[in-house]
Amino acid sequence: MxxxxxxxxxxxxxxxxxxxxxxxxxxxxxxxxxxxxxxxxxxxxxxxxxxxxxxxxxxxxxxxxxxxxxxxxxxxxxxxxxxxxxxxxxxxxxxxxxxxxxxxxxxxxxxxxxxxxxxxxxxxxxxxxxxxxxxxxxxxxxxxxxxxxxxxxxxxxxxxxxxxxxxxxxxxxxxxxxxxxxxxxxxxxxxxxxxxxxxxxxxxxxxxxxxxxxxxxxxxxxxxxxxxxxxxxxxxxxxxxxxxxxxxxxxxxxxxxxxxxxxxxxxxxxxxxxxxxxxxxxxxxxxxxxxxxxxxxxxxxxxxxxxxxxxxxxxxxxxxxxxxxxxxxxxxxxxxxxxxxxxxxxxxxxxxxxxxxxxxxxxxxxxxxxxxxxxxxxxxxxxxxxADVPEYLETLHIPTGRLDTTIDDLVTAVNQVLLDKYQVPNLLFPSHQPLPYLYLDHDLIQKNHLDLVEVQRTAADAVMSKKGIYLALPATSTQTNNSNGDAQLLERIQRMHNPARAGDLYVVQLPQWQLGRPPASGEGNLPGAGVDHGSPWEYDTSxxxxxxxxxxxxxxxxxxxxxxxxxxxxxxxxxxxxxxxxxxxxxxxxxxxxxxxxxxxxxxxxx
Ligand SMILES: [Zn+2]
Structure with a gap:
């Protein structure tokens, strides 16, 4: 009624x-x-x-x-x-x-x-x-x-x-x-x-x-x-x-x-x-x-x-x-x-x-x-x-920095590590887009009878060796493991993981760090290289x-x-x-x- x-x-x-x-x-x-x-x-x-x-x-x-x-x-x-x-x-x-x-x-x-x-x-x-x-x-x-x-x-x-x-x-x-x-x-x-x-x-x-x-x-x-x-x-x-x-x-x-x-x-x-x-x-x-x-x-x-x-x-x-x-x-x-x-x-x-x-x-x-x-x-x-720009944060003595390599150079360096270990070149796809994802060539891994999980971990270790990287998390770890024991961070990364689209590694920079490289000499007359958001940290998520x-x-x-x-x-x-x-x-x-x-x-x- x-x-x-x-x-x-x-x-x-x-x-x-x-x-x-x-x-x-x-x-x-x-x-x-x-x-x-x-x-x-x-x-x-x-x-x-x-x-x-x-x-x-x-x-x-x-x-x-x-x-x-x-x-x-x-x-x-x-x-x-x-x-x-x-x-x-x-x-x-x-x-x-x-x-x-x-x-x-x-x-x-x-x-x-x-x-x-x-x-x-x-x-x-x-x-x-x-x-x-x-x-x-x-x-x-x-x-x-x-x-x-x-x-x-x-x-x-x-x-x-x-x-x-x-x-x-x-x-x-x-x-x-x-x-x-x-x-x-x-x-x-x-x-x-x-x-x-x-x-x-x-x-x-x-x-x-x-x-x-x-x-x-x-x-x-x-x-x-x-x-x-x-x-x-x-x-x-x-x-x-x-x-x-x-x-x-x-x-x-x-x-x-x-x-x-x-x-x-x-x-x-x-x-x-x-x-x-x-x-x-x-x-x-x-x-x-x-x-x-x-x-x-x-x-x-x-x-x-x-x-x-x-x-x-x-x-x-x-x-x-x-x-x-x-x-x-x-x-x-x-x-x-x-x-x-x-x-x-x-x-x-x-x-x-x-x-x-x-x-x-x-x-x-x-x-x-x-x-x-x-x-x-x-x-x-x-x-x-x-995110605050690193050059400003430095004036306040807050820890900060910029990754000292381009993404392409990072991929080249990781591929060299993988080549040295597995004798297979170009296991990482060349990446033409910003991090956080890096992608392995799964066909190449299968053809060479490599263990995907092990290759992911080797690549992750190579990325982690770079200054300014907080975490390089293998995709398999996002499903089964934790990330430095940080459940909140793991959840945020897991919520990115669309199986058909996600990469093999998820890369996180240190807090206050920029993944973009600094300008090369001759690229400009200014000290900074701009500033990007994209991190899982408080200043980018809030x-x-x-x-x-x-x-x-x-x-x-x-x-x-x-x-x-x-x-x-x-x-x-x-x-x-x-x-x-x-x-x-x-x-x-x-x-x-x-x-x-x-x-x-x-x-x-x-x-
Ligand atoms: Zn936006």
Whole structure:
């Protein structure tokens, strides 16, 4: 009776109990028991406790689910950066999230290889890389040794061109946005936008539409996987040539230079050529050295263009005004690109966050005026944290360094060790992508009747002999052994191990060390070589996770959570199925009915 009444009262797909009940079958046993319990309490005469009353009240408000899920990823955002920068943020941007949202201050990525595609796909799928298949931005095919990019696909082209492009086909499990499509038979409106294809594509999932910035033409483009031709509004936006308007302009600090933490420090930048290693940075013109659009991405402008395109997308695709809940993923890449080039320990690193704060404030204001923040569930997270640049750490006497060899030279050195021992050359595939993986040629090992496990261990010992290496873990050890007795580290590496894609060795650098080599003489006039994330250490795995909008009540949560919780919490909020490989749990602060249910599920009188 209650169920039918509720169904008729709500016209929205996600708010009906039957859907909620069906999706409950996909919940973890504990949560399922909780949901089933709550339903039972609503239907039966179970005695009502104050907590139950609150749960019912919250549930009544949730009769109208969000009109829009806005999933924001800030590329390279370490958790402590928000606290550090908070006094300098304005109103309405990060402070809206931090002061009015539910801020998880102890969120951690659960995996070891903290790269961009990996983090985005974990946030999108709620699944470990071992399950969703995205174990790096690139990896090698273990059978052939050929490089496989996480999104590049020869079967699809950049729309309107013959240039091969990208698709989400390497993602093996469903995303949260896929689950929205499944719950509506493909009627959901699902979009994602970023400067990077490998950031937009995981968020859009297999059924949504992804757009990304093209540094060849200053446009937001997509592939034939998504469209055969551009929607008119996309062509209109691109024809405005907003990016071109930044010609002959320069990037200067937003605030007084002396207010910056890193004022007077460094620079620790890569060789930035005419763009310079310190403020001001001149964008130049289109006719210059061909790097004009790339320079925009190495500044706050890339994030601003991304937000402007996202606003046009919201308006033209009428997000937030459809029958069901719509989804928009936005990944802001310029924080990452700036940090790689100038380091997080730079005025540029600070400035790009201050500017992103302004961009977020404008975006949230726009959404409030259109969809309404109370109708929008926002979740923001970092795809990974960031490492301090070794040359800066040295100034503070903190142990650090850079691997003193290129990856190719490392492979050559290990192959020499294997040749000396087994008299077989080139047992390691040449690697053209960054560590952590090194791959052995299994056909060669089999043909020469070698013991794979022993060869792995010999190669691991050879890698371990290099200065700056903490661990080189043979793949067989990830299944059967521990890693220096460090269970947490072993778990993070195990969660990377997709059997069809993982390498034979997983290499971990010492804390604070960079696997990238220093610049060779003559490569530039700057002391540093940039800085990379990607380690399993705290600074790379720790990121903020903040939910806001949609009538959430403000709280700061210190309980540790995992980033795999994000996608399943979004599913829980809509009452739809969890992504197929998801390993997380619903965060009770965001889905209070689940909290009430779980808390009460053990109550004897309610069983
Ligand atoms: Zn990233």
């Amino acid at each position: 209650f169920i039918r009444t509720h169904q008729s009262a709500s016209s929205r797909l996600y708010s009906n109990f039957s859907l909620y009940f069906r999706s409950a079958a996909r919940l973890s046993q504990k949560t399922y028991q909780g949901v089933a319990f709550l339903l039972a309490c609503w239907i039966s005469t179970c005695s009502v406790l104050p907590a139950q009353q609150q749960a019912k009240q919250d549930s009544a408000e949730d009769k109208h689910p969000p009109k829009l899920i806005l999933q924001i990823v800030v590329d390279q955002l370490r958790e402590d950066m928000l606290s550090r920068m908070a006094p300098r943020f304005g109103k309405g941007g990060f402070r809206y999230l931090m002061d009015e949202g539910v801020w998880y201050v102890s969120a951690t990525h659960p995996h070891a290889n903290t790269e961009t595609a990996v983090g985005h796909t974990v946030l999108a799928t709620g699944a470990y890389p071992s399950r969703n298949g995205i174990i790096g931005n690139k990896w090698l095919d273990p059978k052939t040794g050929k490089v496989q990019d996480c999104v590049n696909n020869l079967d699809y082209f950049l729309v309107g061109t013959q240039k091969t492009s990208a698709a989400p086909l390497q993602i093996l499990t469903t995303t949260f946005s896929d689950q929205m499509a499944l719950a509506t038979n493909g009627k959901s409106h699902i979009f994602a936008v970023s400067e990077k294809d490998r950031a937009a594509i995981p968020l859009a999932g297999h059924n949504g539409k992804a757009f990304w910035f093209n540094t060849d033409n200053g446009q937001f483009n997509t592939s034939t996987y998504y469209y055969s031709a551009y929607p008119a509004w996309v062509s209109d936006w691109n024809n405005k040539k907003d990016a071109d308007a930044w010609q002959n302009k320069e990037w200067v600090p937003l605030d007084k230079p002396t207010t910056y933490l890193y004022y007077g420090t460094g620079p620790f930048a890569k060789n930035m050529g005419p763009y310079g290693d310190a403020f001001p940075h001149h964008f130049g013109t289109l006719g210059g050295d061909g790097t004009f659009y790339t320079k925009l991405t190495i500044s706050y402008v890339g994030n601003r263009l991304t937000a402007d395109f996202a606003k046009a997308l919201i308006e033209n695709e009428q997000l937030g005004s459809h029958e069901g809940t719509d989804y928009l993923g936005i990944s802001f890449s310029s924080t990452d690109i700036v940090d790689h080039n100038f380091s997080p320990d730079s005025m540029e690193g600070e400035d790009v966050l201050l500017r992103l704060d302004q961009t977020l404030a404008c975006l949230f204001s726009y959404i409030d005026k259109t969809v309404g923040l109370k109708n929008t569930l926002i979740v923001l997270a970092g795809d990974h944290g960031s 990121v903020p996770v903040i939910f806001a909008g949609a009538r959430l009540k403000h709280s700061v949560i210190s309980r540790p959570i995992s980033t795999v919780d994000v996608a399943v919490t979004l599913s829980g909020k809509l009452g739809i199925g969890y992504p197929s490989g998801s390993a997380g749990t619903v965060l009770p602060e965001i889905v209070p009915a689940a909290m009430a249910c779980q808390d009460m599920a053990d109550e004897e009188h309610c069983k």
